[in-house]
Amino acid sequence: MSEHSQQASNSEHVVPVSTYVAVFVALIALTALTTGVAYIDLGKWNTVVALLIAVIKMLLVVLFFMHVKYAAGLTRIAILAGFFWLAIMICLTLSDELTRGWEIVSRGWGVIVPLAVRFF
Amino acid sequence: MSTAIADLHETPADLGVNYLNASYGIRSWLLTKDHKRIGLLYLATITLMFFVGGTAAVLMRLHLIEPQGALFEPETYNKMFSTHGIIMVFFFLVHSIPATLGNFLIPLMIGARDVAFPKLNLMSWYIFITGCAFALYATLSGGVDTGWTFYPPYSSSFSHTHVVAVALGVFIAGFSSILTGLNFIVTIHKMRAPGMTWFRLPLFIWALYATSLIFVLGTPVIAITLFLLGLERILHVGIFDPAVGGDPLLFQHLFWFYSHPAVYIMILPGMGVISELITAFSRKKIFGYSFVAFSSLSIAVISFVVWGHHMFVTGQSIYAGLVFSVLSFLVAIPSAIKVFNWTATLYKGSISYQAPMLYALGFIGLFTIGGLTGLFLASLATDVHLNGTYFIVAHFHYIMVGGAVMAYLGGIHFWWPKITGRLYPDYWARVAAALIFIGFNLTFFPQFVLGYLGMPRRYAVYPAEFQVLNVMSSAGASILGIGYVIPLIYLTWSMRYGPVAGPNPWRAKGLEWTIPSPPPTENFEEIPIVTEEAYDYPSPGVARV
Amino acid sequence: MSELAAHGAHPPGFAHQFETVSQQRDAATLGMWVFLVTEILFFGGMFMSYTVYRALHLQAFITGSHLLEVQFGATNTAVLIVSSLTMAMGIRSAQTGKSKNQTILWLILTMLLGATFLFLKFRFEWYHDYVEGIVPGVSWHYHGSYAPGVQLFMCFYFFMTGLHALHMVVGIGILTVLIVLTARNKFSPQYYAPLEISGLYWHFVDIVWIFLFPLLYLIGGRYPGS
Numbered sequence: 001m002s003e004h005s006q007q008a009s010n011s012e013h014v015v016p017v018s019t020y021v022a023v024f025v026a027l028i029a030l031t032a033l034t035t036g037v038a039y040i041d042l043g044k045w046n047t048v049v050a051l052l053i054a055v056i057k058m059l060l061v062v063l064f065f066m067h068v069k070y071a072a073g074l075t076r077i078a079i080l081a082g083f084f085w086l087a088i089m090i091c092l093t094l095s096d097e098l099t100r101g102w103e104i105v106s107r108g109w110g111v112i113v114p115l116a117v118r119f120f
Numbered sequence: 121m122s123t124a125i126a127d128l129h130e131t132p133a134d135l136g137v138n139y140l141n142a143s144y145g146i147r148s149w150l151l152t153k154d155h156k157r158i159g160l161l162y163l164a165t166i167t168l169m170f171f172v173g174g175t176a177a178v179l180m181r182l183h184l185i186e187p188q189g190a191l192f193e194p195e196t197y198n199k200m201f202s203t204h205g206i207i208m209v210f211f212f213l214v215h216s217i218p219a220t221l222g223n224f225l226i227p228l229m230i231g232a233r234d235v236a237f238p239k240l241n242l243m244s245w246y247i248f249i250t251g252c253a254f255a256l257y258a259t260l261s262g263g264v265d266t267g268w269t270f271y272p273p274y275s276s277s278f279s280h281t282h283v284v285a286v287a288l289g290v291f292i293a294g295f296s297s298i299l300t301g302l303n304f305i306v307t308i309h310k311m312r313a314p315g316m317t318w319f320r321l322p323l324f325i326w327a328l329y330a331t332s333l334i335f336v337l338g339t340p341v342i343a344i345t346l347f348l349l350g351l352e353r354i355l356h357v358g359i360f361d362p363a364v365g366g367d368p369l370l371f372q373h374l375f376w377f378y379s380h381p382a383v384y385i386m387i388l389p390g391m392g393v394i395s396e397l398i399t400a401f402s403r404k405k406i407f408g409y410s411f412v413a414f415s416s417l418s419i420a421v422i423s424f425v426v427w428g429h430h431m432f433v434t435g436q437s438i439y440a441g442l443v444f445s446v447l448s449f450l451v452a453i454p455s456a457i458k459v460f461n462w463t464a465t466l467y468k469g470s471i472s473y474q475a476p477m478l479y480a481l482g483f484i485g486l487f488t489i490g491g492l493t494g495l496f497l498a499s500l501a502t503d504v505h506l507n508g509t510y511f512i513v514a515h516f517h518y519i520m521v522g523g524a525v526m527a528y529l530g531g532i533h534f535w536w537p538k539i540t541g542r543l544y545p546d547y548w549a550r551v552a553a554a555l556i557f558i559g560f561n562l563t564f565f566p567q568f569v570l571g572y573l574g575m576p577r578r579y580a581v582y583p584a585e586f587q588v589l590n591v592m593s594s595a596g597a598s599i600l601g602i603g604y605v606i607p608l609i610y611l612t613w614s615m616r617y618g619p620v621a622g623p624n625p626w627r628a629k630g631l632e633w634t635i636p637s638p639p640p641t642e643n644f645e646e647i648p649i650v651t652e653e654a655y656d657y658p659s660p661g662v663a664r665v
Numbered sequence: 666m667s668e669l670a671a672h673g674a675h676p677p678g679f680a681h682q683f684e685t686v687s688q689q690r691d692a693a694t695l696g697m698w699v700f701l702v703t704e705i706l707f708f709g710g711m712f713m714s715y716t717v718y719r720a721l722h723l724q725a726f727i728t729g730s731h732l733l734e735v736q737f738g739a740t741n742t743a744v745l746i747v748s749s750l751t752m753a754m755g756i757r758s759a760q761t762g763k764s765k766n767q768t769i770l771w772l773i774l775t776m777l778l779g780a781t782f783l784f785l786k787f788r789f790e791w792y793h794d795y796v797e798g799i800v801p802g803v804s805w806h807y808h809g810s811y812a813p814g815v816q817l818f819m820c821f822y823f824f825m826t827g828l829h830a831l832h833m834v835v836g837i838g839i840l841t842v843l844i845v846l847t848a849r850n851k852f853s854p855q856y857y858a859p860l861e862i863s864g865l866y867w868h869f870v871d872i873v874w875i876f877l878f879p880l881l882y883l884i885g886g887r888y889p890g891s
Contacts (some may be wrong), residue, residue, distance in 0.1 A: 014760055015753075024750040028743060031878075035739045038883040046886040050879035057875045065753045065868045072691075074309065075698050082702035085337045086709040088424055090716055093373045096428065096440035097717050227682075234682035236692045302699045310692040311682070340703045344710035348824070355802025357820050359714070364813035365722050374710055647684065 013070040023064045030057050135541040135620065138638040153238035154641055159224035160539070161245050166216055167608075169252060172259070173207035174604065176200050181563075181597040187584045197580035198265035199281065205268030207259070210290045211252055213520060214297055214382060216528050217389035218304070218335075219248070222328050224539060226304060228632035228639065229322050231313025231648045236306040244299040251293030258285035267578060269379075272360040272371050276352040283353055287346040294339045297385075301335025304328055313631075315650035319413070322630055322654055323406060326413040327392025330420035334381045334388075337424070342378035345371065369435060376427035384423040387487075387519055388416060390527030391458055394480050397530050398462045400628040401477035402469025405655035408461040415454035422451040432503045441500050448498035455491050459484060474626075475549030479530030482557045486522025490515055493568065508578075511571025517564045526556070529607065536611065537625045541638040542618030548610045555603030562596025629655055678856040690858050697862035701869045708828065708873055715821050715880065718814075725814020727885030732799055732815070733822065737790050738882035741782050745871045748778035756864045759847070759857040768847050768860075775867070776840045779833050786830060791823075822881055829877060832870045839863050 034053040038046065063069040068076060135141070139156045149157060180200045183191040192200065223241065227234050235241050258264065264286045266275040275283050308329050312321070348359055349371065358364035360371045399406050406412060428436060428444030462484055471477070493515040496502045506512060537543055566589040571577075575586050582590065624633040631648060632639075676686055683689040719726045755771030791800075798806030800823065801816045809815065843863055846852065852860060885891050 015757065017754070017757070020750060020753050020757070024746065027746045027749075031739060031742045031746065034879055034883065035735060038735070038879075038887040041886060041888040041891065046883070050883050054876050054879050058872050061749060061868050061872050061875070065749050066865055071694075074695065078695070078698045078702055081337070082705035085424065086705055086712070089341065089377050089706075089709060090713045092425060092428065092440070092443070093370070093377075093713060093717060094720065095443060096369070096373065096431075096437045097367070098720060099437040099439045100435075102437065102439060232682065236682070237696060238680075238682060298703050302696060302703070305699055306692050306696045309695060310688060336699055336703050337706055340707035341710045344707050347828075348711070348714070351802075351820075351824060357802040357816065358813075359817065359820055365718065365725065365817050367717070367721075370714055370717055374714065377710075 013067065015064065015067065015070075019064060023060050027057055027060055030060075135638060136636060137640060138541065138636065139641045140541075140638050142641045151242070153234070153242055155223050155227055155235050155238065155241060156539075156639065156641075158238075158241050158245055159220050159222075162215065162219040162223060162248070165245070165249055165252060166212055166220060169207055169211040170216075170604075172256065173204055173212055174601065176204035176207065178597060178601055180204060181594040183580070184582070184590050185587075185594050187582050187587050187590075189580045192580065194580035195265060198267075198578070199263040201578055202265055202267050203259050203263045206264070206286060206290065207255065208520075209268055209382070209386075210293055211255055213386040213524055215248065215293075215300070216386075216524070217393060217531060218297075218328060218331055218385075219245075219300055221393070221528075221531050221535060222300070222304060222331075222389065225535065225632055226307055226325065226328060227311070228538075228635070228643055229325055229630060230308065230311060231316055231631050231644065231650060232307065232311040233642050233644065233647075235303045236311060237303050240299055241303055244296045244303070247299070248293055248296035251289045251291070251296060254285055254289030254292060258282040258289060261285075269375060270346070270349060270371075271375075272349060272352065272368055276349055276360060277356075284350050287350050291343050291346045294343050297335050298339045301332035301339070304332040305336065308332075313647050313650055315648075316631075317650075319410065320650055320652070320654050321413075323395035323409070323412050323416070324389075324392035326416045327388045327395070330416040331385050331388045331392075333417075333420045334385050334423065338378040338381040338385075341374060342382075345374040345378070348374075369431065372431050372434060373427070376430045377424070380427040380430065381420075381423040383516070383519070384419055386524050388419060390483065390524040390531075391416070391455075393527045393531035393534075394462060394483050395458075396628075396630070397476050397480035397534055398465050399655045399657070400534070400626055401474065401480065402466050402471050403627075403657050404465055404469040404659075405653070405657055406461065407464035407467075408457075409654065411457055412461050415457045418454040419451065422447065422454070426451050426498075429498055429503070432500055433507045445498055445500045449495065452491060452495060452498070455487075459488055459491075473550075474533075474546050475553050476530045476534040478550060478553040478557075479526045479533070482553070483523055483526045483530065486518050486526065486560070490518030490523055493518065506571060508576055509571035510567040510575050510577055513577050514564045514567035514571060517567070522560055522564070526560075529553070529556070532607075532611075534626070535632075536614070537621030538632055538637045538639070540615050540618070541621055541636075542614045543621045543625060544607075544610050544614040544618055548606060552603050552606040552610075555599055555606070559596050559599030559601070559603050563593050563600055564596070566590070566592045566596075629657060676855060677853060678851070678858070686855070693858045693862055694865075697865045701865060704832075704869060704873075708825075711821070711825050711828065712876070712880075715825070718817055718821070719884070722811075722814040722817065723885070725811035726818045727891070728809065728811045729815040729818030729822070730882060730884035731887075731891075732794075732797075732819070733882050734790070734793075735882050735887060737785060738878050741785055742874060742878045744778050744782045744785070745874050748775045748782070749868050749871045751775045751778065752864050752867045756857065756860045759852045759860050760854055762854045765847050765850060765852070768852070769844050772840055772844050772847065776837055776844075779837050779840070783830060783833055783837075786826065794819075825877055825881065829870065829873050832873070836863075836867050836870055839866065 030053050034050050037049055037053075040046075042049065062079070068079065139154055149161065152158060152161075179191065180197070183189050183197060183200070189197065223235070226232075261282055264270075264275075264279065264281040264283050266279050266281070266283060270283070270287065308321075308325060351357065352359050352361070358366045360366045360368045362368070395406055395412060426444055426448040428440055429448045432441050432445075493511070497506060497512065497515060533544065533549055570586055570589050570593075573586065575582050621637045623636050625637075626633070629652070631650070634648070635644060675681075679686055680689055683692065751771050751774040755768050755775060758768040758771055794800050795804050798804050799815075799819055801820045805816065807815055807819075840863070843860060846859065
């Protein structure tokens with residue numbers, strides 16, 4: 001069991017300074033980018049771009065500064081589970097908050113059709 | 121009747137050096153890092169909180185003997201049911217099996233010397249009693265009258281009771297449970313003995329692992345919810361206030377995102393205990409091990425997508441209601457799988473009826489009733505009529521009391537010899553179990569009828585035609601109360617005067633039964649190497665060794 | 666061969682409930698990650714509430730967001746990114762057996778950057794907002810458009826950045842303890858787990874801010890006419 005956990009241990013891996021510096025430079029550049037893009041009119045895409053950049057920055061920090069690139073599968077599963085559960089909370093709550101104004105159409109199975117029509 | 125109890129003449133004359141007598145003095149207990157002692161510290165605290173919450177229940181049932189209320193003003197009655205719910209949910213049930221039996225048994229069952237983080241374990245107990253202190257202080261100063269659900273705007277803007285103090289107590293106690301869950305997850309992943317593969321683990325461990333997942337994923341959300349509620353109340357700002365664009369239902373979404381999985385926190389460990397009791401007292405391996413194991417995980421996962429069934433009549437969108445209703449039916453399936461598998465385990469088993477088994481059999485019946493009545497409530501159309509009535513009260517008490525509390529008592533009795541090294545008198549234990557079963561049914565079955573007839577819950581008064589059923593319920597509560605007090609007496613008595621138990625009085629399978637009772641501080645002289653499957657009892661019909 | 670046997674008696678920092686040092690290290694790392702998952706859900710509750718209200722009251726949120734000053738948010742983001750670098754370098758310093766003074770230097774730099782973040786936030790942002798009268802519940806004198814929704818937005822601004830700041834304060838406290846322990850020669854390439862897992866915590870707090878910046882300061886863009 002100790003052999004297995006030695007392979008899985010990520011603290012053994014030493015990340016080169018150059019990697020850390022490269023990640024740092026990328027993070028600063030992305031911060032400048034997201035700030036700059038805010039001053040350009042992209043309509044509703046402003047939000048999408050901002051979130052996309054934030055996710056990329058997060059991935060850089062998680063993979064390199066937090067060593068997840070070199071970490072065991074269990075660590076990755078834990079992180080994914082955290083975000084997945086957050087997604088559950090957001091999506092199911094929004095499924096209520098955003099549909100309160102929808103009209104109820106009740107013709108037997110009729111409830112399903114408007115739902116489907118709404119999405120497709 | 122089979123001989124589940126070992127011949128007492130073969131047991132050692134004394135209890136040797138063990139975790140109880142290895143060191144003396146209050147400091148050795150209050151600064152302990154031994155998971156077994158921490159389990160006992162929790163046991164003491166939780167027993168206290170159970171009787172505080174139980175007192176509130178007794179007072180409520182006495183009040184409800186009269187249609188116009190026999191004891192309290194309505195405002196006081198509101199505080200009674202709120203206190204009862206808050207204490208029982210957040211300060212008793214959530215921690216009951218995990219913090220006592222879980223802490224004590226997990227390292228023993230997996231073949232480890234302690235949990236992964238013993239100091240964190242002790243800290244979690246201190247955090248827990250701090251939370252209890254806040255809650256008790258608030259209760260003694262007048263309590264809250266918001267119900268255990270704390271819904272705004274009443275709790276944030278209108279109630280004149282100690283909302284923030286109680287919410288703080290719950291917040292703190294929740295943090296304690298997060299640390300417990302964290303400790304268990306890491307312990308089970310990283311500290312199993314050589315040969316103890318996942319599928320050789322006792323099902324109690326699978327159940328506690330699933331429970332710990334809920335602890336870790338759900339509890340932080342109730343923490344932030346109460347935090348926001350406290351800020352709204354203190355600063356008079358309106359996060360859940362429609363006047364500033366807030367939504368009271370958002371609170372309910374946040375609240376139930378935790379509180380529904382919380383009810384599975386309260387029942388899953390009990391199901392784990394039942395798997396242990398059924399196998400030990402039928403002397404048979406569990407039917408469908410992997411189904412039972414995976415059903416625990418499924419319950420933990422699915423429990424997070426059903427919370428909207430508490431909000432069917434609150435103004436939630438119909439479409440969300442549809443989704444939540446369908447998913448709520450889904451969550452019944454893994455629970456049913458467990459019930460079928462336990463029953464199949466009993467079939468052709470060599471069954472004996474000591475007290476733990478009585479609790480286990482009672483659990484199977486009562487949990488089934490509670491679970492089935494849950495389906496009435498998962499169904500949107502019937503829930504519209506049953507919501508807010510005593511039907512709901514009966515439903516969840518069948519599961520929480522008929523299920524979880526009985527499993528807790530069954531587990532306490534089963535592992536009592538291991539924890540204390542002594543046997544309790546089984547005759548009195550069976551008397552208590554019978555009283556609890558009878559008292560429980562007399563208390564709560566009439567409440568199904570009351571709810572169906574339309575009696576609302578959380579009301580201090582009720583129409584006169586409901587009095588007979590209410591009196592029956594109150595009579596049952598008094599029997600139930602006596603049933604709970606009796607174990608306090610004989611279990612305490614047994615600690616000094618009970619016969620010495622020996623390592624394995626039940627001749628059960630499991631690593632915890634291979635070490636002395638009570639165990640030495642370091643649990644195992646040498647970490648065992650596991651080669652047996654779980655519940656490796658000889659098959660029925662094969663000559664017994 | 667057990668590392669325990671290789672070291673003879675207890676290696677530095679070894680805890681008795683474990684069988685090997687690597688088991689202990691794995692347990693510590695997994696433990697911290699599980700804790701960070703709870704933090705995802707803890708902050709997540711507020712992110713979820715924010716998402717709901719932003720969806721329902723977008724114009725009010727845009728108006729509220731424009732009350733915040735982007736240069737402070739951007740500067741603070743940069744400050745935290747630098748602090749993550751210095752934290753990673755500090756851990757690397759211990760991991761590769763550099764002198765304890767070098768490790769301490771990196772940790773002190775991280776602390777100073779964290780303190781800078783808090784100083785900028787409290788002294789220039791929060792205090793300024795207080796003077797302007799846009800602090801709900803404490804100093805609220807806003808009478809512009811979408812006033813109720815702007816109050817809701819400002820609630821989220823203060824609660825989310827406040828909770829984040831609280832985590833920064835705890836992080837600075839942890840760094841203080843780490844500096845003391847490093848000065849007492851507790852860490853080495855064989856045992857630096859407390860540094861590693863504290864680093865995980867620090868980086869997590871940085872990530873929270875990475876999301877807070879665009880979600881609070883950049884709603885609806887900052888271009889003319891937004």
